[in-house]
Amino acid sequence: MEKNWLPSKRNIFSTLAVIGILSVPLYYVHMKNEIVEKDERVRYSWSQVESTIQRRYELIPNLISSTKAYMAHESSVMEKLAKSRSEWINARTESDKVEYSNNVESALLQYNLTAEKYPELKASANFSELNTALEGSENRVAIERRRYIESVRDYNSYVKKFPVSLLNHPPRKAYYQIAAEAK
Secondary structure, three states: OOOOOOOOHHHHHHHHHHHHHHHHHHHHHHHHHHHHHHHHHHHHHHHHHHHHHHHHHOOHHHHHHHHOOOOHHHHHHHHHHHHHHHHHHHOOOHHHHHHHHHHHHHHHHHHHHHHOOOHHHHHOHHHHHHHHHHHHHHHHHHHHHHHHHHHHHHHHHHHHOOOHHHOOOOOOOOOOOOOHHHO
């Protein structure tokens, strides 16, 4: 009598059922881990934005002090810039930081437009160095903002896709919105 080496249909069905039952919780765990990973990527990107903005804003007191003598009667512009920087430093939430960052951007734009009126200021080596450092910081901030927006887009699109959208996931992340006057 020859043994049949092929498994029976019942054995195949049982094996597939066990694999199917085990794969559902494993896939659930995978999706949850992916959400955690993407959330951490968003948090990391945000901290990079804050860090580069902080470095940039550390230049502002030096910029103000180097231009005080030239722009003495333009104190309202310098006060607005200092106040906006202070508000950003004291902000607690991401949305407040974005709002105050936009205020600083607006104040810096106004400050630069005012500085254009003073050719002797633009000729100053100290002002020129600080302005160059500020421009470099602006480029780094723009890069970090772009990375943050990309990570938010990646997170938001992932949590909206099926079957992840069926999970009880955290709310969507907010994009970094730049104020119209700061653009």
